[in-house]
Amino acid sequence: MLYGLRDLRVEDIDIPNVEAGEVLVKVKSATTCGTDLKIFQRGYIEKVIRLPTVFGHEWAGEVVEVGEGIEWPKKGMRVRAGNSAPCLRCTMCRKGKYNLCEDMIWLWGAYAEYIKVPARTVLVNMQEIPQHVSYEEAAITEPLACVLHGAEEADVKLGDTVTIIGAGAIGLLHLLTAKKKGAGKIIIVDLVEERLKLARKLGADETINAGQENVVEKVQQLTSGYGADVVIEAIGLPGTWERALKLVGKGGTVLEFGGCPPGTEVKVDAELLHYGEVTVRGAFHATPLHFRKALELIASRTIDVRPLITRKMKLEEINEAFKILSTTKSEIKIAIIP
Secondary structure, three states, rough: OOOOOOOOOOOOOOOOOOOOOOEEEEEEEEEEEEHHHHHHHHHOOOOOOOOOOOOOOEEEEEEEOOOOOOOOOOOOOEEOOOOOOOEOOOOOHHOOHHOOOOOEEEEOEEEEEEEEOHHHHHOEEEEOHHHOOOOOOOOOOOHHHHHHHHHHHHHHOOOEEEEOOOOOHHHHHHHHHHOOOOEEEEEEOOOOOOHHHHHHOOOOOEEOOOOOOOOOHHHHHOOOOEEEEEEEEEOOOOOHHHHHHHHHHHEEEEEEEOOOOOOOOOOOOOOHHOOOOEEEOOOOOOOOHHHHHHHHHHHHOOOHHHHEEEEEEEEEHHHHHHHHHOOOOOOOEEEEHH
């Protein structure tokens, strides 16, 4: 069992009891995420997760017990479930904004041998994993679902020039998604050469090392002085949020995807928004439909997530895994195997 903040432990706890409508799953793989690292380093929004707790939220496994009244899934089925389940009845849900549900159930606890899935989550946000898809691949459904939601907000069109700030897992998933949406040129910005190398391997047309080049000048050069049609910030720092606004062209869209710490404020040039007609959008989390689409894209290999899994480690090594994530930037996804 894992506790935070900055106090990460592996402990023996009782296997959760399953009640009516619930499902117990033996976790086969749980991938690391920047959000997990943020929880460990600085805590998280209280209404989403309270510490101390078992955490980890990208996972896949095998059903080992089903509660009373459950007809699906069946025992032995390979499944994954989203870390959220909207109520379908609040004001936001009635507007179709299921990711902003006012009575959301959040599911954390994947860094463990077993995870209990609430009844509502079983009903609205659990999927069966096709046999040819590995548990590690299926675990990446959650971040891809979030990226699909962001891609809708960014609205990349055929032939667009897209600049993505950040070549971590989220930035690379945005890269893969933008390519499938028909982007004409994709520029990736990062500080780590190993990540930029992987970005090029996955199809980036241009890469910029922000520690070695002037990013604004380079993007201007690569876009004939115009700026990108779409800029996606995939890091979550106020500095990169503001930088994104300097890379977009007139009539373009900036997607501020990376989550900044609570209370963060950024400066926006009013002239850019008014005279340049630039659209600035945010994107938070995903809906059950995005989760289902994400797994389908992974299963069809339309979005091939296998290159993002850069290391596999045992649950007992979770402290080392988080140390690696905290001190190096070359790892993209570490698969934790209980």
